[in-house]
Amino acid sequence: MVEKGKATYDVKCQACHSTGPNRVVGPGWKGVTERRKPEWIMNMMLNIDVMLETDPEAQKGLEECLVRMPNQGLSKDQGREVLEFMRTL
């Protein structure tokens, strides 16, 4: 699962997220699973448009980065795999 998550990360996320602490386009993922609840992360991955409309934390992220986190067309399973990969960081 972690490996599959990493593969998806390489194709669809890596251009904007580092696995370290620092920002590229979006926040670095180191420690993200400690900062954020799993449901919230899943929602960021799968329901970004709703999140940016309603969730204050997501809106705050946009204000900081000034780029919208894109919908990268992940399936639910792919989202779970990426979450597992995040936990290893």
Place this chain on the structure above:
Amino acid sequence: MKRPLLLTGTASGVIACAFVLLNSLPGCRPSGTTKSVVTGDAASKVYVKPGTHDEFYNLVSGGFSGQLAVYGLPSGRLLREVPVFSVDPETGYGYSEETKGMLTTSHGFIPWDDSHHPELSQTDGIPDGKWCFINGNNTPRIALIDLGTFRTNSIIEIPNSAGNHSSPFTTGNSEYVVAGTRFSVPMGDDASRDVPIKTYKENFKGNVSFIHPEPETGKMSIAFQVITPGMNFDLSHTGKGVSEGWFFFSCYNTEQAYSLLEVNASQRDKDFIMAVNWKLAEQLAKDGKGKRVPGKHHSNWWNEKTHSSETTVYEDVLQLDPKDHPGLVYFMPCPKSPHGCDVDPTGKYIVGSGKLAALIPVFSFEKIQKAIAGNEVEGDFAGIPVLKYESVLHGEVKKPGLGPLHTEFDANGNAYTSFFVSSEIVKWNVEKLEVVDRVPTYYSIGHLCVPGGDSKKPWGKYVIAYNKITKDRYLPTGPELTQSAQLYSIDGDKMELLLDFPTTGEPHYAQAIPAELVKPREVKFFKIEENEHPFAAKGEKDTKIERRGKEVHVWMTTIRSHFAPDNIEGVKLGDEVYFHITNLEQDWDVPHGFAIKGAANAELLLMPGETQTLKWVPTRVGVTPMYCTDFCSALHQEMQGYVRVSPANSNVPLTALTVSVDAEL
């Protein structure tokens, strides 16, 4: 409305007028100029509230632009111009390495054509919203546009054709689209084609091609050609319902003139509508009755997985000669250089529009069958039977107007015919052959379109006029004015002008279809997992640079808002650089663009998930900028990079990087 003075008399008067019309308008233009005939509530009938959608798609040919334009109706808003036969530097169509192949022919790369007739694909005789075909006149071709992507999916060249005008009309289940040649030409090997022009009668032949699009892929191939005596083909339509299995073509220049056709091809009182039994032709072809003859042609197809074109080259084509196959082709006399050839929704009636005639003949399919069975022929034309006019005629619409061109239909038994010379649309009842209404157009209408109006199931509601002359209708823009269309309501007893709207290119012909049949097909982006482009970079990990002799290949990606790599060094003068760019976005409406200073071709516009290649040949030493052209995010103006170009003998190592100040990777 007032008629031009000249036009009460003979056919030669009509010719004279058409001639004057081209050279100096005021002499012949209908005199009732721009007085308003729009009634009070017209605006509310075309008003589409901001943020809401139109009810119909209107697919309009670009004429000499070579493209297909897409409008919404009833608003007349331009939604898109689809590049088809002409290169388009805005998207890179015809310039990117992948798209160049779409425009190759047996004559080499052809960057332009003249696109005339859009035709929607059909299922059971009804437009299905899957594809739109369109013909290229000049270098004979037919294109198929996928209405899921609004992109050109395939283009096939038509061999032995010259001026592909009578095209690309479809059979009821899009088994075939046809292509009738406008000019007849000599065919065969080099020696048979190198003949004096004055040997037209002996050596020149016409033909109509039946082209088969593969239902799954849209790939096109020529099933067979039916050869005919030398003459010109103008338009065509399929039989339907009772006349299913037949195809009808209008023919002119049965005088077989090869010079000054304006006069020499207008001598005879009647030319022909040609009836082809295509079911029989199909059977003959299957039974191996045809002959393969020389006819080199290209069939180009867009592979959506590799994001690249694929070309198949054919050396010959299967031909059927009606002289060898009785029952395959019949001629029906039709007054004076017929232009439009239109079949009503029931398939019972075929309307010929003699553009130099003062009446509209309507043929009856039932009578055609009786005449064939009873051998009611008046002779033959180069060995093909000519049926008796009176035997096949349902009747004539008398004195309908001047210069009838084209006819479409509603679902209530009415026909709408355009009149170029008297500049009007005339509504008439098909059974009774009686004129029931007429309305002026501004000015000189060519084709017209009713949604579904050339199919088994007209949706009706509107008729749209595609005019040849604009004159004083819009703010002037120098010698060249906008082209234009006009929308009329046909819901009531009287046709009612609702809207003028400007168009791109020449709006030659059009089709319209309820938006609901098209919208659900729309592709939002290309799945990056399914990208099979040989140079795709699926993620920044795949980006790299590689030298192959003088060629430098860059595997590059875009995402909001940066390129990877964006710092390239080690390129030398004399190199050819290929930027293979993959857009990593996976959401709707997030294209990125790519432009580099001094590019002699175009930019690239990359849809999400797509890979395209731009070739760049640097011409001077220094550092060259590149940037994204499509405003993609708040940081779009930061989406840029550099390529360092060194002298030919330099030894700067080849490197490609993206450098982040604070990312700990």
